[in-house]
Amino acid sequence: MDYKAIIAKYRDTTGGILEAFNAVQKELSYLPEEVIAEAARIFNIPAAEAYGVATFYSMYSVEARGKNVIRICESAPCHIAGADEVIAALERELGILMGESTVDGLFALEFTECVGQCQATPVITINGEPFFDVTAAKVPGILAKFQK
Amino acid sequence: MINLNIDGINVSVPKGSTILQAAKEVGINVPTLCYHPDQSVKANCRVCVCEVEGYGLLQAACSTPAAEGMLVKTRTPKVIEARKTILELILANHPQDCLNCARNLNCELQTLAEEYFIRDIPFELRTRGYEKDISTFSIVRDPDKCILCNRCIEVCSVTQSVYALGTENRGHNAIVVPTMGKSLLDSPCVMCGQCIHACPVGAITEYEQLDEFFAALNDPNQVVVTQIAPAVRVAIAEEIGMRSGELPMDVFVAGLRQVGFDYVLHTNFTADLTIMEEGHELLDRLNNNGTLPMVTSCSPGWINFCETFYPDLLDNLSTCKSPQQMFGSLAKTYWAEKMDIDPASIYSVSIMPCTAKKYEASRPEMQDSGYQDVDLVLTTREIGRLFRMSGINFKKLAGANFDSWMGAYTGAGVIFGATGGVMEAALRTVYEVVTETELEDVNFTAVRGMEGIKEAEVDLNGTVVKVAVAHGLSNARQMMEEVKAGESPYHFIEVMACPGGCIGGGGQPITKTNADREVRIEAIYVEDENCEIRKSHDNPEVKTIYEEFLIKPLGDKSHDLLHTHYKAKNKKYL
Ligand code: SF4
Ligand code: SF4
Ligand code: SF4
Ligand code: FES
Ligand code: FES
Numbered sequence: 001m002d003y004k005a006i007i008a009k010y011r012d013t014t015g016g017i018l019e020a021f022n023a024v025q026k027e028l029s030y031l032p033e034e035v036i037a038e039a040a041r042i043f044n045i046p047a048a049e050a051y052g053v054a055t056f057y058s059m060y061s062v063e064a065r066g067k068n069v070i071r072i073c074e075s076a077p078c079h080i081a082g083a084d085e086v087i088a089a090l091e092r093e094l095g096i097l098m099g100e101s102t103v104d105g106l107f108a109l110e111f112t113e114c115v116g117q118c119q120a121t122p123v124i125t126i127n128g129e130p131f132f133d134v135t136a137a138k139v140p141g142i143l144a145k146f147q148k
Numbered sequence: 149m150i151n152l153n154i155d156g157i158n159v160s161v162p163k164g165s166t167i168l169q170a171a172k173e174v175g176i177n178v179p180t181l182c183y184h185p186d187q188s189v190k191a192n193c194r195v196c197v198c199e200v201e202g203y204g205l206l207q208a209a210c211s212t213p214a215a216e217g218m219l220v221k222t223r224t225p226k227v228i229e230a231r232k233t234i235l236e237l238i239l240a241n242h243p244q245d246c247l248n249c250a251r252n253l254n255c256e257l258q259t260l261a262e263e264y265f266i267r268d269i270p271f272e273l274r275t276r277g278y279e280k281d282i283s284t285f286s287i288v289r290d291p292d293k294c295i296l297c298n299r300c301i302e303v304c305s306v307t308q309s310v311y312a313l314g315t316e317n318r319g320h321n322a323i324v325v326p327t328m329g330k331s332l333l334d335s336p337c338v339m340c341g342q343c344i345h346a347c348p349v350g351a352i353t354e355y356e357q358l359d360e361f362f363a364a365l366n367d368p369n370q371v372v373v374t375q376i377a378p379a380v381r382v383a384i385a386e387e388i389g390m391r392s393g394e395l396p397m398d399v400f401v402a403g404l405r406q407v408g409f410d411y412v413l414h415t416n417f418t419a420d421l422t423i424m425e426e427g428h429e430l431l432d433r434l435n436n437n438g439t440l441p442m443v444t445s446c447s448p449g450w451i452n453f454c455e456t457f458y459p460d461l462l463d464n465l466s467t468c469k470s471p472q473q474m475f476g477s478l479a480k481t482y483w484a485e486k487m488d489i490d491p492a493s494i495y496s497v498s499i500m501p502c503t504a505k506k507y508e509a510s511r512p513e514m515q516d517s518g519y520q521d522v523d524l525v526l527t528t529r530e531i532g533r534l535f536r537m538s539g540i541n542f543k544k545l546a547g548a549n550f551d552s553w554m555g556a557y558t559g560a561g562v563i564f565g566a567t568g569g570v571m572e573a574a575l576r577t578v579y580e581v582v583t584e585t586e587l588e589d590v591n592f593t594a595v596r597g598m599e600g601i602k603e604a605e606v607d608l609n610g611t612v613v614k615v616a617v618a619h620g621l622s623n624a625r626q627m628m629e630e631v632k633a634g635e636s637p638y639h640f641i642e643v644m645a646c647p648g649g650c651i652g653g654g655g656q657p658i659t660k661t662n663a664d665r666e667v668r669i670e671a672i673y674v675e676d677e678n679c680e681i682r683k684s685h686d687n688p689e690v691k692t693i694y695e696e697f698l699i700k701p702l703g704d705k706s707h708d709l710l711h712t713h714y715k716a717k718n719k720k721y722l
Contacts, residue, residue: 033328037721046311047721048327048335055316055329062329 068106081121186279218700341503379565379650387532393671398547416557449645476521501653527655559682566596567649652679
């Protein structure tokens, strides 16, 4: 994947660095150092600043992680609704702990704050797409969609 | 003008003033931490909060504009309570380490903790557990002590245009980090140490090396020789409770002997020598179509900057070593010979205003004497510590003289310590060498002072030489962008990495504002005025070294010992 070409596309967009990061992350699931350095070059800001942007927003990761990022809401409503069981099911299904990625590079498990869908707790998101009223039993089915 | 009332006192201030500035007008001291008088307002610490009538919430004095008819109260119980809580919250994440801290007794947080009689902290103490970063062996960062004021980021980015520091993460997890969250050595940091001055606490310091000094003193086979840089000599007084310039030179020398130095020599001697070499280099470049403008090379922070950001313009740098390194190579050759001392036994310590000098001395090419030319660099602050622990009463100490052969100096060497000084010293010599007439007035005042970029012209027998002086690396960057674009109108440019020149160096007593630097600059020019000899080429020991050893400026010996070369740093991330 040519990250340089992706970043270059946003060269003239205002706030283009965020869009460039979004686009690269869609491909790589995280922002490697070279990407941050290239973005700094294209958007003409110091690398220290581009790195600041890349670490400021929780949707970005500067650490390598699985392609499909599963985020589990850990705010109080989801917690009360049984997020713990969902976490246990995800960890068991994927064979990794929260904060880790699967060896095949397919999945990453992360926490998130309230995603504003408290009407259907517990909530998880996978690559930004929300799944509602999740239970341990539903987990394998949800994962299957991403396992190809 | 805007009229307001603070703590019952009426005050008028110009439009655009803040409550903090208005309070200061009438002598009311509002505490601050993130605020720095020479920087933009950050308003992230909240310790300056005050009550303002009509507002339910307390307002930050440093960021709230004074408004007509405003009623401000800066010291009500509510205000005091809030400030105490803010301090307690900061301290709850701060190592309780004052006794072991380089900023003990000189720390803005500690001072406030004392003023607000913080006795016990009602929150659980939880430090963040970050490692110290000693990767540069010049600047040490201790992120655990950081209170996230962002003052270092601003000085590094805005004043120095280096951008080695930034923020990682946000909110509760935010932390100041070098580029890409890596070590300072991997960042473009030039080791100027300006972030040390900017930091209100002990989160950034120099790499301390007094232990190495004591080890050398302890070794009976080592002859410990020192050189003092011109900027150190005025500011050292501040470290022992005097005003800048107040400690007489001969008493300083006597103090250094008291703490164990075997021979006390002077960097000013090699400053004068630098002028001889650099002045002739300039003339050579002017006469033989050499690369112009020629840019001075005595500031190692500046050299690091040029090697990092302008690797294509290294030919513009004068090939002269800095006075520290000229001294280093001569101490173990010329001076050793003169004194009949085995150069292998010489332990050469330089006392410098500068953190980048620590790095410079360790450059692998700085071994032209056949040994490491300078063995150890101590900052002004480190010598201050040494003096304080020695228990010397400087008011009662009788003066002493510098040792021979590399101790004589002129006013031209003295002014190296201030921005514009190298230029002025060079002009004094170049003018007289070229025109063979004596200057009526040796003072080139156009190149003095705190203005970021200064310029002047000198007529050398019909050739008009244009010169410029830049201090602070953002100003240097501006000069170099012109050079890069082929648009620089100058023949000769002086650059000092630190605002104000070496008197504001990263190893100097902590400066709270640029105004502190101006006091030191004044002291420098007073000393120059008081020197009997004020031109480098009139320095008697400089004459001797050319007669007996170097033969002529830019000669073979000079080439071997006094000149150097530069190479691109190729930093991965800028
Ligand atoms: S930084 Fe200040 S408050 Fe913190 S340990 Fe050092 S002296 Fe004490
Ligand atoms: S030493 Fe100078 S260049 Fe390095 S981080 Fe501090 S201010 Fe920036
Ligand atoms: S290191 Fe010092 S100057 Fe920099 S943010 Fe932390 S406390 Fe402020
Ligand atoms: S608490 Fe989980 S979505 Fe709101
Ligand atoms: S000094 Fe005003 S908020 Fe920090």
